[in-house]
Amino acid sequence: MIEAAEASDLTYFALAATAAREPVRETPRQAPGELPEVLGGRYKIERLLGVGGMGAVYRARDLLREQFGDPEPYVALKTLSDDFAEYPDANALLYSEFALTARLSHPNVVRLFGFEVDIPSQRAFITLELLRGLTLDQLLCERPEGLPWDELRGIAIPLLEALCYSHQLGVLHGDLKPSNVMLAEDGLRLFDYGLGQPVEGLLPGLPRLCRSRIAAWTPRYAALELLEGAPLSAAADVYALACVLVELASGQHPFRRLSAKQAKSMELDRQLQRPAQVPLHCWQALRTALAFDESQRQIDCSELLDAFRRPPASRLRRWLGKA
Template sequence: MSERLLDEASLASTPASDLTYFALAATAAKPAAQAPREVLSELPEVLGGRYKIERLLGVGGMGAVYRARDLLREQFGDPDPYVAVKTLSDDFAEYPDANSLLYSEFALTARLNHPHVVRLFGFEVDVPSQRAFLTLELLKGLTLDQLLSERPDGLPWSELQEIAIALLDALSYSHSLGVLHGDLKPSNVMLAEDGLRLFDYGLGQPVEGLLPGLPRLCRNRFTAWTPRYAALELLDGAPLTAAADVYALACVLYELASGRHPFRRQSAKQAKVMELDKQLQRPEQLPAHCWPALHTALAFDEAQRSITSAQLLEVFRQPLPSRWPRWLKRSG
């Protein structure tokens, strides 16, 4: 949802480890094995008779996001009638339950009303083209991966704390309502003009028991992750949990503090084999009181990752210890 236009050259230059890996398992039922469905037509210039597509903003594991003009709002004189529109990619849209999964993203994110979570407006289907799409707020600003490219040595604590608190607040709020993100990484967080936004819940799921009738991403059929931010248990085929979100967010926070991925850009499985967790050290710009909590959140073993996003938030909210008592003691 960034206003930065992504052209073919910039997409081709994106590191593979930054991309969501979205593989269709060999057992996945493809359309040919199902009842025939109408072939999708090209993306129309106007979706739903209302949203005029202007340009591509970005692509992800399931689909693409476009800048669009809401012709109805424009007709009634809205001076800022622009929205973001998310549609499924052509390859993914061919699967019979793809539209249901896009609706699942809408149903999950629409439950969230938080200043640091992207706002969704609606879910619709363009009948002539048979394309489902979401409408959501159009964000302008830098994503965290763009910020990191400009700040290769990481952020000073004053900036890091502000970003960390907003991001941890968004995630802990999502978890408190039973919503798991599933694909936390720097490119899914934006420093918008009016504050940080966590977005793209396309690979998210509700916790067990919440919204039982909602379609879910079946990980026996679809394997979805971004390798360098995926918890080890996800790579081993376990279901998505809040603990997996915590691992991904811990990787992001470490990267913001140091300018480097905690495990040399390796996946958790590769990093465990290389025993890179034994080489972890506190980033210089991260206060000492935050390190034990962040180190726990980076544990490969889910059972040892015994910290929640809410607990991490409380740690990062703590002010730096005052130096006055030590100074007074020395001068006394």
């Protein structure tokens, strides 16, 4: 039995039934941006792991698991960064990310554990698996000349499989870039669906990010139509992923780290060159995926995956083809 004095330490959702019968007690809210040392009476924040477009991710210790002797009581904990926490619908938007990502159960997509609200601070947070490894932007710093074909293919295939799976379930990522992909100890993980959206008609009750109020795209990976105000689409995810794969292959962003709008005005697509280790059929697929105009980007994630799964033609086959 839980005594009344202990009940205030539990989350709102755990007390939903009780709250319907008892008068609501006002809980003073902390100043926006003030994050407690322990969230939800359970998760002790240890250190900041990273800050993205809207959220901040921390390493935290699950005190309940620790109490029961779990030798690895660590989780990652995501909450909105201080600036975004001030918005009145901030917690609802974070829940939207949780509801989208929680639908996904794939070995190459980050695993989410739960969504909670810390009552005293009114800060919502997501608990998820703590990943250890290199993100692709860190890998690129170590390998500035790009990756050989076998290594590139070993990263491209699970990443494409993760995105294809997401799209099949109606979930758009919205912020594909090297820092949102990790080579974890037990395999690649795609993470941070904070700018993601469901495809039209899926989960219609979820709140959606107001793009006119919050412009959080990463410009050098954002498709031209996004920069011009169009809604997120699967084609925009394909453009971003193609940028990432070309960057892994060559060590250089395909458009000099410029936005699609800048690159189009400079006609940089005319200067694209195939990295030597990338087979011709894969380059043709990537070149199509990099089209600035959405109407010319006539390739989807599954077709890009098929291209990387197909082995390169042997020298003899190439010679016979020319003959």
